[in-house]
Amino acid sequence: MSQAFTKAMARNIFYGGTVFFFLLFLALSLDTVSVLPERDNRANLTEAVVQGKKLWENNNCIGCHTLLGEGAYFAPELGNAFTRLGGKDGIMAFIKSRPVDGIPGRRSMPQFNFTDEQLNALAEFLKYSSEINSANWPPNVQG
Amino acid sequence: MQYSSQAVAKPYFIAAIGLFAGQILFGLILGLQYVLGDFLFPEIPFNVARMVHTNLLIVWLLFGFMGAAYYLVPEESERELESPMLALAMFWIFLVAGALTVLGYLLVPYAGLAQLTGNDLLPTMGREFLEQPTITKLGIVVVALSFLYNIGMTILKGRKTVVTLVLLIGLTGLAVFFLFSFYNPDNLVLDKFFWWWVVHLWVEGVWELILGSILAFVLIKTTGVDREVIEKWLYIIIAMTLITGIVGTGHHYYWIGTPEYWQWWGSVFSAMEPIPFFMMTVFAFNMVNKRRREHPNKAAVLWALGTATMAFLGAGVWGFLHTLSPVNYYTHGSQITAAHGHMAFYGAYVMIVLTIISYAMPMLRGRTAANSNKSQVLEMWSFWLMTIAIVFITLFLTAAGILQVYLQRMGENPLPFMVVQDKVALFYWLREIAGLVFLIGLLTYIASFFVGNDEPEAKESA
Structure with missing residues (x-):
């Protein structure tokens, strides 16, 4: 210089x-x-949502999934899982049905043995997340 | 080695290399799980292996930064370290805490670890890169403060140079911004917003000051170029880093519920983030070209040039690739992000730590300036093996990412995530092969410490 x-x-x-x-x-x-x-949907931060977020953290879901595009890229985006899986029932049924020993040769979500109350809390948390104004991201329902 | 207290850097460097090896092993496990989904399931599920992979990286880089500081600060300040005892004590505390945390990840289900460590009292766990139990985070704060005290006192009581001043600003910023890891509100958007104050302001902010400072030190020592010149470069590089990088945080605020004006702030400022990296490349090559001596440690000079180049490619070019918001709309959270992450961390931070280890370790092991030629040749082989491997890992992940983005987010009939993952599996296999080459490079690197020790030291050529 x-x-x-x-x-x-x-x-x-x-x-x-x-x-x-x-x-x-x-x-x-x-x-x-x-x-x-x-924008952040705080009006719907119910007790169940707060419990759901804690379950989300305590089971390290971000270690495989993304949420609003942040996390790991091993498993599907969950910011719009509420839409993609057909609402709360779809989410709860999916989590509940994971086989304990996985699926031979394929990726599989672990079986967490959640109670019905916990499943509901997680579904509520993902519903709340899907209602955050994320500037139209993700581009489509596949996440 | 001019000051005996510089010797405390040695255990830090050895631990860094050991943890680096662990990080790479878990990286290979993850790469395999991408293609053989049930590999090690349910014993070591992907999320656990990933946590070990990323946390080991962070911890070994911190070991490397601390070792670097303990080595270069006494020499710059022209006095012994304030307290070598404290530095050694903190080494063992940090190592044991780190080992226990990783064992906790591997041996206890994560929810059990959260319960065991009382996460409910102050919930901070379960967020990417900040997965450590709260008690470990508190331990990190204690280690960081003791370290800052030790380094700070040495600097303040001794000769003050730009190198140590910039290092001290960087290390202080590292400690201060880590405190945001204790803020975990129920509101997901606020949580994400301030999570980036740790993650972005670390790696695209204060860590770059540490990088610049270490690089400047090694270049002063190996090229013999006037300190005034190098310090001027250092100032202007880190000025550009923070001028672009702080508001550049906005490139993480496009799609997480934050206001849309961040798409402008983030795009404009982060588009300029490659500038300081480009300047760093120009700087390193310029200084080596203008060298006034032929330093016998050719391996260290190679690492220094390598880190400047690869940081520009990985952080600068691969960062720019997906930083503009209209592009990022499609690439956000895809394999493109992973590609960028791998090359940026390797180029900027892995290589700067290996640079200072390469420069300092011969002296720490009793040589006057450099290892034998035989050892250096092996080390330079490891440089090329690891660097070429990371280039290919990045290229394969980029290919996978482009396909993923097109098939899942852009085509006429967007396909589900897992369908797309199956379609791009070929690139994951290729990435795993490149990963194995990286491991061979790392083993070569480790071997270079054990080879040619009974041969004479390389001499300064005329």
Whole structure:
């Protein structure tokens, strides 16, 4: 780099740029948090949904699936599972019917032995997730 | 080695390499599960193997960063480490906590581990990359704070250089942003929004400062180029990193319930994220071309050039490939993401840790500057084997990803996920073969530590 561009100038760009763009990011984040209530479906955060999210986490579902596109890419997207599997009944029936020893030669979801209450909570959580305004993502029902 | 306390870096580096080997073994298991779905099921289901694979990566890179700091800070600060004892104690605490956590993943069903570790008291588990039990996370905070104290005091009491200053800013940011891993609201969108404050602000923010600092140190040492020149480059590279990368977080906020203006902010700023990586490549090659000495450790120089190049390809080019929101609408959460993740982590972070290990380990093992030629030749073989393997892993995953996106999300008759997975299986097989080549490269790398030890050291050529 040319001699006219000094180390002090580079340093000032670093500190000035970092502070400016971090503050910009904070301002955008603040705005996001303030407009989220219109998009994040918090009105439907029922007790069952909260329990469902905890079950989702405690069984590490994100280790195979994506949810709104984030997670692992081994198993189908679940942000729209509510639509794809035909509502809560479809979700619960699918989870319930997984064979304990898997399916020979193929990927299979483990059998978690959930109670009916837990199945309902998970289905409620996935219903709530499907109603978050995700800017029309995924592109189609296949996720 | 100029200061005896630099020796604490050695166990950190050895642990890093050991955990690296574990990470690759689990990677091969995962690759096989992609094509033989019932492999090791139900004993080691995919989610468990993946957790081990990604968590081992994070932990061994942290071991590598800490080792790097313990090695380079005394030399830069021109004084002994504040407390070598504390550094050694933290090494064992971190290693045992890490080992127990991985054993917990493997031996106890995840829900049982959550119960066993009292996750209900402060639920933080079950989120991607942050799967560690809350108690492990608290342990990480303790280790990080002790480490920061140790490094910080050494830096503040000694000679202050740009290298150590940037390193300290990076490490402080690492510790601060990790605190967001304790925030886990019931609201899924808020949860996801702040989850990225750990994940993105780490790997596309403060970790790049650590990368830049280590690279600058190794280039100062191996090229003999004036420190002033290198430090100017370092400042301008990390300036561009944070100017583009902080608001670039927006490329994760397109489809998770956040406002749609992020599609503009995220696209524009993350489209510029390759700039600092490109500058880093130009910087590394320039400094080596202008070198004032022929450092006998040719392997270390190769790793330094390699990390600059591969970080640009993996993080810069493969990141840009799917970062614009109209493209990302189709590629989000597909094998394209996985392709980018593999090359970016290898290029930016695996290779910088291997760079500093390559530079420092000969001195830590009693050489004056470099290993024997025989050992270096083997190490350079491992460089090419692993690097070419990761290029092919990335290309095969990219091919799988393009097909997946087309068949599942773009064609006239979108096909179900599992149908598409079967159709692209050929590329998963090829990826697994490339993975085996990577393992051969890694074994070669490990072998290079045991070969040519009784031969004379490589000499500085004229």
